[in-house]
Amino acid sequence: MSGIILCRTGRALKPLVLEEPGVQIYSLEELCYYIYNNIYILTNAFLDEKLIAFIRTEIKEPLLADKLEQLKCENAGLAEAVVTILKYVDYYDTAEIEQVKDLLAMLDTQNVYERMKMRADRFLEKGCYYSAISNYDKIVNGERDINLSGLFYAKVYHNLGTAYARMFFFEKAAKYFEEAYKIGQHEKSRKCYLAACRMAEGEEQIQDMQAPEEEQVLQRELELLTDNARYSDEYRAMQKMEHLKSDGEVAQYYKAIDDCMDRWKAQYKRYTS
Incomplete structure (x- = not known):
């Protein structure tokens, strides 16, 4: 079109x-x-x-x-x-x-679980995390389908972890990333598990069989992501609000806050829809 x-x-x-x-x-x-x-x-x-x-x-x-x-x-x-x-x-x-x-x-x-996963994947892609989780949960909590591969279930668990991580529920995310790795043995799931543990536990050390050097690499990657966040549109918007406040632009400052709150409310509604 x-x-x-x-x-x-x-x-x-x-x-x-x-x-x-x-x-x-x-x-x-x-x-x-x-x-x-x-x-x-x-x-x-x-x-x-x-x-x-x-x-x-x-x-x-x-x-x-x-x-x-x-x-x-x-x-x-x-x-x-x-x-x-x-x-x-x-x-x-x-x-x-x-x-x-x-x-x-x-x-x-398609198998009913395959269709359910496709719907859940679509919700995840669109940022409707609660709807995605609801559909993934029906798969992992339902009766195991022997016609579906371990790879299928590993992807479901990994995506469940992703949905929870994007809502900052890092402990739950770690649980599902770990399960995904146990089933699928994919390095991406293990790395996400370590990152979710780090985010959930703050500065505490991650207990893992393949620790020290990998922990340091992971920590550097997380620090890089944190630094890069300063260049995001959201961070710039927050900086602009701070400048408006310090410059005494009271009306514009409160309007910027209202606009920001409206965006966050809309985002929250999408997350929880």
Whole structure:
């Protein structure tokens, strides 16, 4: 898809709120964009009464709403509902819609845990850490599937560790990185385990079989990351606030604080959605 696309449908005054990813949708074009870019996390629950009511009353497209309502009554699959929406709006071309159909067909052939991992990976990528953890937990706490390799489970545990580490729960992160390393024997998981332990314990020494020299290397890497943080946009924004305060720019200083708090609140909502 390229170039300018004119929206031909109406814009809702009241948005459709998709709770899990924390997204607000105001038009059918936005809905199509969301579907196309989040196909891995969609489930049959996506086609619900709330979506149909939004299309009927807010977007004022009763024809599409009737089609979707009929599909729901017939217990049609997710693929049929998604393709109906995409074709109705004409936001994506035929080739792109066929790609979506093929992807959904492929997902239908996958093991339930494989689909769950793909959804969790997508949530992790988008920074929706609680949703990612929820899906990974269902895999590790469910009945072990003998058809799935140890490598699959090692990746799940590693990604669980990543999700917890990004929320600064380093003790939990260390636990899952360690489990990932036990199963998969990947150096990356072991290194992440050591780093999570270091972050959780502060200056205390990490107890590990392959210690001294490796600990020093790890410590230098963490110190380098800390130094590099000073060049991040967030750090610069904090410095700017400090300058505004010291220069007596009271109004601008408090506005900068409000903007910062709004960003953090939005980030927290995404984390916990």
